[in-house]
Amino acid sequence: MKRVFPKNGYTGACHNPSQKGEQPVPAKYIIVPHKNPIDPDAPPKYYPRLKSSGEIDERDLLDEIVRGSTLSQADMKAALEALLQAIPRHLGNGKIVRLGDLGSFYLTIQAEGSIGPSEVGTNKIKRNRVQFRPGKVIRRMLKGISYEREQQET
16 A cells, blocks of 8 residues: 655655555564453453564654655754644643644543532543544554564463
8 A cells, every 4th residue: 555645746655654665564463361350260361462663763763754855854853843842732722733644632631520510620630631543644554554473482
C-alpha cells in the first residue's frame, strides 16, 4: 500500500514513509498468561502482547525528517519546539488540536458521579488525560500492519 503526499510529491510505504520501496516488517508479539482476578483458581488465559522493536529519539526523528525536506535541522527543531509549546497551551484552553492527516489531541476527564446537578463541581474531577485520535495516515498504517509471533525461550 502506497501513500502519496500531494504537497511534496513523496510516495512511500504507508506505515513507514522514510524507507521508500521497503516491505513492512511485521510487528512482533509475545504470549503472556493472565490470571482471572475474580477467580484466582481458574487457569490463566494467554494473550498476545506487542514487543517493541526499539525507540527513535527526537534527534534521530529530526534527522530523518530533515533529509526529506528543505529545512535545516535547527529550523526543524525550532518548529517542533514551537509545536510542543502550542499543543499543551491550546489543550489547556479546552481546544481540540487537529494536526491534519496525523490526527487530533483532546482532553478528557474522569469524575465522581453526583446525585444531582447542584452537587457537580470541580471537586468531583479526579483526573484528566490527553487522548489522541489517529488521522487518515495513521489509520491507514494500522490497517496494513501484519503480526508475527516472536519465538520465546521456554
